[in-house]
Amino acid sequence: MAELNQEHESHKLGMHTEQLAGRTQQVFFSPSAEENFTYPDGIAVDFNKETEFDAGPMEIRDVNLKLRELMQEGYGTITIRNPGAKHSLGVGILNRLNLTFDGSLGYFGCGLADGPNIRITGRVGWSCAENMMAGTIVVEKNAGSTFGAALRGGDLVCKGDVGSRTGIDQKGGTIIVGGRAGAFTGFMMQRGRIIILGDAGKNLGDSMYDGTIFVGGKIEDLGVDAVEGEMTETEEKWLETKLALYGMKAPNGVKNLTKIVAGKQLWNYDNLEPSEKKLVL
């Protein structure tokens, strides 16, 4: 059990005096802080130190524990063979790491990632990379529904097709889909970017608050408050570079991607008059 209790800690940090009004400020910012590129409690790993193990006969918990043990030993490049579509593999990695799953993952694979570069040679089930914070995750084949749900940062790539509600509640980061995306992609998206090189299903960007969706193929239809936007030069350059990182290309060039943004009619919806709400919807 931790030595410090909640009350003690929050008082020590001065948090008890802060107002929960969305205007919290921390003022102990030192721009001259020394260069340190990893979290203070991060595990020191070496990308050149490689290893692999077979997850086939192991339980899910044991696979994740083994992964942590290897990181503690300094391994920075790890390959997991035969993941066997087990659920919740590779979750909660808050460190720099090169990780390869040689096979497919089940539900909730690689969730909460904060830093690692992960490659999955097979397919993934529902909610891959849910709440991912940072890093890169590349899926070589197809992905199930809610791919990148509540994604907050980093690059999440599926080279095949993805299911419905991809990027639901996305709060940052970039999702790239090489093939088609299902219905309600970008549903309630708040920020970040989704790039779909194939076709997009029904209700694309439904109720999106902000963020950007780029589509290379056909769009079945747009959801509430999703509208076409105008591509900027910086975005074109950024798209070229981003896609090239993963060996991908827009089918007819990035200039011909359709850009979808929020119409922003739903902003501050609760304060609208009933007649205004009807107009928006």
Added chain:
Amino acid sequence: MADNDIDHFINTDGLDSEREKTIGQHIGYRYDVNLVPDYERITPFLSKYMETMGWKDLNWLEDVHMGYEENRAAVFDRNINGWVTVPEEMEMPDNQQDRDMIARELLIKFQMSPAHPMVELNKAYRKF
């Protein structure tokens, strides 16, 4: 939001529309959240960070922008769910792209510092 004045949220209260004046609160973000980085403006510090992490671009930092809170330039730190104000003596460039690069650099320095609040919280609450 005024499109032309980059210091709009430093020099004014940022309440532009009638609705905002009524509720006394700015609606929406105080910067363009959809602005993608211009990699020609990247700083040496950020290049070094990318190299350390094994990334070829800014990755999650693409979503970090210089924001404005209570008339001061500030960066939002998602790990503490709060704004971190930029020291007043720090001079702000005249364009958002360069400001964003500064914001990213400062945020990394803050988050990776042993003085970051998460270090203490981690000690107190970490379960495994």
